[in-house]
Amino acid sequence: xxxxxxxxxxxxxxxxxxxxxxxxxxxxxxxxxxxxxxxxxxxxxxxxxxxxxxxxxxxxxxxxxxxxxxxxxxxxxxxxxxxxxxxxxxxxxxxxxxxxxxxxxxxxxxxxxxxxxxxxxxx
Numbered sequence: 115x116x117x118x119x120x121x122x123x124x125x126x127x128x129x130x131x132x133x134x135x136x137x138x139x140x141x142x143x144x145x146x147x148x149x150x151x152x153x154x155x156x157x158x159x160x161x162x163x164x165x166x167x168x169x170x171x172x173x174x175x176x177x178x179x180x181x182x183x184x185x186x187x188x189x190x191x192x193x194x195x196x197x198x199x200x201x202x203x204x205x206x207x208x209x210x211x212x213x214x215x216x217x218x219x220x221x222x223x224x225x226x227x228x229x230x231x232x233x234x235x236x237x
Contacts, residue, residue: 128142157174169207170207170210171207174202179199179200181195183195
């Protein structure tokens with residue numbers, strides 16, 4: 115059975131900010147909520163595209179997609195038209211990308227069974 119991914123919330127982010135700033139969480143949580151809400155609002159108000167760059171973290175983008183006049187519904191095999199819309203994209207900063215691209219083996223994490231670099235434990 116696959117293990118469940120650890121999910122962090124705004125409260126967890128506020129807790130980390132409080133630890134970093136040496137402040138109680140009740141002082142930091144409104145600021146974290148305000149920043150997350152502001153980012154969401156800026157992305158929703160994109161007209162129709164926007165790029166939000168946070169140095170040393172990454173870039174959030176809202177991009178346009180092209181219409182797809184000949185997409186196919188796999189259940190009915192019917193040809194359908196999909197109008198152009200907006201989508202989100204996140205590109206991590208160079209620093210964040212370098213950390214995330216380190217092999218799991220080097221970081222001493224468990225390699226998922228079935229992965230190309232999985233090596234069964236030897237007895």
